[in-house]
Each structure stands twice: as structure tokens, then as C-alpha cells.
Amino acid sequence: MRQAEAPPTGKWTGPNHAGVKAVEPIQLPDPARRFAATAQRLEQLAEGHPMEAWLRFMAMLSRAQHDVATTLAPAASLGDASVSQAVEGRLPPLAADGHERDASWRDGLAMLLDQIGRHELPPEAHDAIEQLRRSDAAAREKLADQFLRGGLSAGDAAAAVYVAAALQVYFTGSAARLKAADLRLLEERGLCPCCGSPSVDGLITATGTTPGTRFLYCSLCSTAWNHVRAVCITCGGSRRLSLQGIEGDAGVVKAETCGECHTYAKLLYQVKDTKVDPYADDLASLGLDILVAEAGYARHAPNPLLLVGDGEAVEE
Template sequence: MRQFEAPPSGKWTGPNHAGVKAPEPIVLADPATRFAATAKRLAKLADGHPMEAWLRFMAALAEAQHAVATTLAPASSLNTASVAQAVNARLPPLAADGHERDPSWREGLASLLDHIERSELPPAARDAIEQLRRSDAAALDKLADQFLRGGLSAADAAAAVYVAAALQVYFTCSAARLKADDLRLLEERSLCPCCGSPSVDGLITATGVTPGTRFLFCSLCSTAWNHVRAVCITCGGTRRLSLHGIEGDIGVIKAETCGDCHTYAKLIYQVQDTQVDPYADDLASLGLDILVTEAGYARHAPNPLLLVGDDEAVAS
């Protein structure tokens, strides 16, 4: 089966003969650990990092996400029929750009803001929090829609980073209520089978049933799904792929570039560090993004927190 073709009827079409085990095609995140793991990893990576203040802010943001995910847990519950209808149509059941959000996402945003320590934030960041607190439900939903559909204005960037963080919690908690066995990989394999969002990066596993497998990690609902290696996740090309890393680095994270479409995607190698976290390690490797971009490649999709974030607005 070629990449991007629709799977026939089963959830997986990989090898199934004796002695060969296929990787799980879809793995849903656990809201109880997803954001805590990111926060812990960011705190570790921040030590001595050139962007230490910003990474520590992102760690605090992840801690606030964890608090919301494990207390309020804002989410939407889809009935079995709705999920089956979407899956049969080869559509993500929690489609980010069309899903009717439960009002609890706004409660999650308010709770997240309550957990942010504002005393150490610069004025622009404090102003953004106050702007969100003063906004009514319609204004917040509009901002969320603009973020999910790529229509944010520069003026909303500082406030939208918190909206993005709240939406990550909401969609992660919503996805966790689904059953992986009820889902199917999409025809466009680079998109999340749960919410249709692009991945933040890929992880090459070192443990589990099938070590050496690539899993992509959703930038919004935190779902992981299997994607074959040595294939460009943007155009499906295989002939002009190259791996690039930072000289002197141990090789935890590399950029896979495609000479056909001139895009790149990050790959994290768990064998080099078993404590890696797809979300934290992506944020901490902006130097690699800069180098690859300067070489003429465009990132396959932005990290949502980088898309709307402004390091001068959110970190001292």
C-alpha cells in the first residue's frame, strides 16, 4: 500500500506473519501524564540553555496545563455513532477546524490562567492575561477559531499562546475519551487521525514491541500515530531525503529534509536519551530549526506554541 492511500477496512495493514509484530497504529495520550512529562523535561533542558528563561516559562505553562488536565479536565464526549460516521468517511472525529467545542474549554482557559504565576512575567504577558480575563465567551471562541484555522493577527499573539495551551488540554482530554481501536489512520498520513492536526515532530522508538518505529505526535490532541520511516511526511517522496543535526550534538534530535518539496520534519531518537519528550525537545531545539531554515527548508508545520508565542512577550 502506497503512502497516503486509504486503508482498506482494517486499522492496520502491516506485516502479520509469524514472528513479526506490527506497531500499534494509533496511541492516545494519557492526560494525567502528558503535560507533567513535558514540564519535567523542559525544566531539565532549561539548565544552561541559551533560552533558559523562555524554556522555564514554557515549563511553567506545561505545569499549568497539567493542573487543568488532572482537575477540571475540560473535554467533549462524542457518541459512538458520531465517531463511526467520521471514521467511515475517513475524517478525524475531533476535527480541529470543524469540531463544536464544549464550553468547558473556556473554563479550562480560566483555570490555566489562575495557575500561571504572573509576578515574574513582563508587562506584555500580564496584559495578555488580563485581556483574556476581560473577554466574553464570544470573543474567546472567536480567538480559538482564528487560532485553529490559521487566522490569528499579530496583535493577538501574546494572548493566543494561552488559548493554544488551553486548547491542547481540551483536545487531549477529549481524545483520551475515545478508543484507539475505533479510529483509523487518515488518507493524508501526516495528519492526526483523531483531530486532523499536523504533528509537532516524530519519535524513533528504542523500546516497546517494535523498536525503531516512527511515531508522529499531534500538535493539538497529543495523539501518536505510526508513520513509515524514510518517507517525507509532506510530499511522500523517498529519493531526496537527508538527515541533519547540529555539529557536536549527540544526535538526540535531527531534521529530516526533503529535496523534492524543500520541507523538513524533526526526528527524535529515543535510543540517545530515553527521557526525551516530543513536545519539550522540540521547543528546546529551535537552534536546529534556524539552521535548517537558513539552508532553504520550510518546517512541515509549526509548533502551535511557537506559532503564536513571542519570547519577549512571555519570558523575561
């Protein structure tokens, strides 16, 4: 996952004159709600979906993440001085590829594997779980580093899904312990101000003090941050942006394509469905990804839980 190079010196540069409510630039996650909401939405979206079995598996994984987040709650605790030093040094305080992880993330992985292993799974899934159970701490840390920094081998893809899920819980819990007021938006606005990871998609709000605002959602630590609309989150261009959708659907999810850098990012419209979830709806809209990819656009950044190789569905 890429890291930003230099954040701006100010914490917010949006409108702040009389009669205009400034957008809250950074919203930290709530671990007690984040994974349960995703699981509930996935179960709803799975009903009658062409990839129903796979979505139900992902819902089961999200439920396991919720159990870990609310029972074991693995997380790092950064001191004020450490956060201040990182922010002043123009770095995200929980930099995914540089943060010294607390060993509690491995405890979370062990609990996650126990939760998932109780379900009926295909042999390949059980093999991946057993591979991780037999591995030592050094091997698990190496796999985590490869996931966060790139370099995963095809043979590790199945096991890496569970590592990614455990790291999501750990980084979400760690981000929740920070104070939004202490953080700064990064200059490369498509990256998370907490951990420097790319966003999984953006949600266009329909409620709150500033409806119609775009918030990007971190693929790793679940932090949300404001990003101006009608600007490519990859290259910053605005001249050749287009919205693409699947004809005849409800219009909840669209792809914002950029003709300048030939990338795309998903946008979720809360006004079309108030129950939309950035993580669940991304997984359930893989058909849109396929169509946009066929048109020649590359995704801004992959969903970390789509490391399953061929995307083969699994049965509970």
C-alpha cells in the same frame, strides 16, 4: 490546521505474518502524564540552555496545563455512533476545524490564566492575560477558531498562546476518551487520526515490541500514530531525503529534510536519550529550526506554542 481528505478503509496494513509483531498504529494520550512529563523535561533542558528563561516559562505553562488537565479535565465526550459516523465518513472524529467545542474548554482557559497569572511575568505577558480575562465567551471562541483555522492577527499572537495551551488540554482530554480500535489512520499520514492536526515531530522508539519505529505526535491532541520511516511526511517522497543535525551535539534531535518539496520534520531518537519528550525537545531545539530554515527548508507544520511572535524569553 489542515484536515485530511480521505483515510484508508483499513485500520492497519503493516506486517502481520508469523514472527513479526504488528505495530500498534494509534496510541491515545494520557492527560494525567502528558503535560507533567513535558514540564519535567523542559526544566531539565533549561539548565544552562541559551534560552533558559523562555524554556522555564514554557515549563511553567506546561505545569499549569497539567493542573487543568488533572483538576478540571475539560473535554468533549463523543458517542460511539458519532465516532463511527466520522470514521466511516473519512473524517477524524475530533476534527480541529469542524468539531463543536464543549464550553468546558473556556473553563480550562480561565483556570490556566489564573495559574499563570500568579507568577511574576513581564508587562506584555500580563497584558495578554488581562486581555483574555476581559474578553467575553464569543471573543474567546473567535480567537480559538482563528487559531485552529488560520487567520490570527499579529496583535492577537500573545493571547493566542494561552488559548492554544488551553485547547491542547481540551483536545488531549477529548482524545483520551476515544478508543484506539475505533479509529483509522488517515490517508494523509502526516495528519492526526483523532483531530486531523499536523504532527509536531516524530519519535524513533528504542524500546517496546518494535524498536526503531517512528511515531508522529499530534501538535494539538497529543495522540501518537505510526508513520513509516524514510518517507517525507509532507509529500510522501523518499528519493531526496536527508538527515540534518547540529555538529557536535548528542544527536537526540535531527531534521529530516526533503529535497522534493523542500520541507523538513524533526526526528527525536529515544536511543540517544530515553527521557526525550516530543513537545519539550522540540521547543529546546529551535537552533536546529533556524539552521534548517536558513538552508531553504520550510517546517512541515509550526509548533502551536510558538505563536509568541519574536520568541522573546520571559522571566518567572
